[in-house]
Amino acid sequence: xxxxxxxxxxxxxxxxxxxxxxxxxxxxxxxxxxxxxxxxxxxxxxxxxxxxxxxxxxxxxxxxxxxxxxxxxxxxxxxxxxxxxxxxxxxxxxxxxxxxxxxxxxxxxxxxxxxxxxxxxxxxxxxxxxxxxxxxxxxxxxxxxxxxxxxxxxxxxxxxxxxxxxxxxxxxxxxxxxxxxxxxxxxxxxxxxxxxxxxxxxxxxxxxxxxxxxxxxxxxxxxxxxxxxxxxxxxxxxxxxxxxxxxxxxxxxxxxxxxxxxxxxxxxxxxxxxxxxxxxxxxxxxxxxxxxxxxxxxxxxxxxxxxxxxxxxxxxxxxxxxxxxxxxxxxxxxxxxxxxxxxxxxxxxxxxxxxxxxxxxxxxxxxxxxxxxxxxxxxxxxxxxxxxxxxxxxxxxxxxxxxxxxxxxxxxxxxxxxxxxxxxxxxxxxxxxxxxxxxxxxxxxxxxxxxxxxxxxxxxxxxxxxxxxxxxxxxxxxxxxxxxxxxxxxxxxxxxxxxxxxxxxxxxxxxxxxxxxxxxxxxxxxxxxxx
Ligand code: AMP
Ligand code: MG
Numbered sequence: 001x002x003x004x005x006x007x008x009x010x011x012x013x014x015x016x017x018x019x020x021x022x023x024x025x026x027x028x029x030x031x032x033x034x035x036x037x038x039x040x041x042x043x044x045x046x047x048x049x050x051x052x053x054x055x056x057x058x059x060x061x062x063x064x065x066x067x068x069x070x071x072x073x074x075x076x077x078x079x080x081x082x083x084x085x086x087x088x089x090x091x092x093x094x095x096x097x098x099x100x101x102x103x104x105x106x107x108x109x110x111x112x113x114x115x116x117x118x119x120x121x122x123x124x125x126x127x128x129x130x131x132x133x134x135x136x137x138x139x140x141x142x143x144x145x146x147x148x149x150x151x152x153x154x155x156x157x158x159x160x161x162x163x164x165x166x167x168x169x170x171x172x173x174x175x176x177x178x179x180x181x182x183x184x185x186x187x188x189x190x191x192x193x194x195x196x197x198x199x200x201x202x203x204x205x206x207x208x209x210x211x212x213x214x215x216x217x218x219x220x221x222x223x224x225x226x227x228x229x230x231x232x233x234x235x236x237x238x239x240x241x242x243x244x245x246x247x248x249x250x251x252x253x254x255x256x257x258x259x260x261x262x263x264x265x266x267x268x269x270x271x272x273x274x275x276x277x278x279x280x281x282x283x284x285x286x287x288x289x290x291x292x293x294x295x296x297x298x299x300x301x302x303x304x305x306x307x308x309x310x311x312x313x314x315x316x317x318x319x320x321x322x323x324x325x326x327x328x329x330x331x332x333x334x335x336x337x338x339x340x341x342x343x344x345x346x347x348x349x350x351x352x353x354x355x356x357x358x359x360x361x362x363x364x365x366x367x368x369x370x371x372x373x374x375x376x377x378x379x380x381x382x383x384x385x386x387x388x389x390x391x392x393x394x395x396x397x398x399x400x401x402x403x404x405x406x407x408x409x410x411x412x413x414x415x416x417x418x419x420x421x422x423x424x425x426x427x428x429x430x431x432x433x434x435x436x437x438x439x440x441x442x443x444x445x446x447x448x449x450x451x452x453x454x455x456x457x458x459x460x461x462x463x464x465x466x467x468x469x470x471x472x473x474x475x476x477x478x479x480x481x482x483x484x485x486x487x488x489x490x491x492x493x494x495x496x497x498x499x500x501x502x503x504x505x506x507x508x509x510x511x512x513x514x515x516x517x518x519x520x521x522x523x524x525x526x527x528x529x530x531x
Pocket of ligand 1: 133134138139140285
């Protein structure tokens, strides 16, 4: 294997390290990170790697197939120039300040610059304990690692800002987990994912420093972030520079959430330690994809009582999280007004971005004020009977004006989980079929006003409405097979998700709606934070 990594290690070089170098759990004050070595494991194997992420790092597919690659990206071989560390951060978990969290099972190997002058941080998830592991073991299991690996790459190919995944490896060790927290712990295969991003700085990195009153360090981290990750802003130490940083994070976060809503992605654990300062999707835990459209749905069983992180609440939670970031930056600005103003833009940015995104999903050239009624009606129409969100938009794109009769819903039956149910009546006595048809007719009238041909409208819609998403049950099939040592489905899903908007022959089954057996199966519709 040829590795010509050019390590820059900007974070570690610029910011203060924990002076303690022994690896035991502790509060780490006055520092942004702690140096720590990954565990070595006896018998690692590579399950899959992403060619595209490898290419960003200057690695060829043949490099990724090598034994050395497996050793490096399970943490067994530290290359010259690597300077492994775990980051210190805090966070608000489920709405409450949780104090110091930190990279409990993530270890940055180093940061490189590629031949296009792009910077990438390489981080192993599941490579052993760190000073931030608290009571846990620093490890990860295959099931959650398959999910993180596949979904990171799927999100990227959907065009959604995300951390990337280079590799998925088995450590060769067993890890004990109580998957449902119901007193049934059992050993599972241990795994490591190498994640890649320009930076893994989270809202929580700022929050912990603010909470501890470490204002000078907070300033250093904010200046570092501006200098290296928001290069068009000036890191001149003025309050304005930090307000500008905050405004940019507001904007990036709003854009990211709009993208999640577009594809029906539910993160599942939007704690502030899981919010990237770059507006990337980060930390794939008990995430899920809407199958039947239900704004109240969350895949995370740990959150089932309050459903704080349900699909429809993600925009509001992101705003709440941004408020926590504003509070953390306040000591550098010392005035609430500019932060409040910047935060106030979130609602406008989100609303206008969402309107535009929804217009695009419907194949309209632009959003008009009067479309509010159409969009409101859509939300209702999707909930009249269990409707697969992904398939609905694909079938809607194919809705033929020519074949239109007075029963357009007959062209969308493939999107319904119980097609017969549309012949029933709602609680208020209305015919479901008629209700859906009314919406479809109003939609067609509006679409026709754009003067696009059917083909143009279909193409437009299919470019933003994916056919293939990382459906929960598909990931579970891949996991079940991988647990038996068969990695074919992991690899085939990875390949399918590279072209999520295009029909792929022979892969029709990956575009199917959730089968009945998956409705209540653990891992498919129910996930816990245990990973
Ligand atoms: P998460 O909910 O996955 O974002 O994790 C919240 C915090 O718990 C983070 O600080 C993680 O690093 C830490 N954590 C989660 N799982 C483990 C584990 N198995 N070992 C050590 N720390 C963990
Ligand atoms: Mg996390």
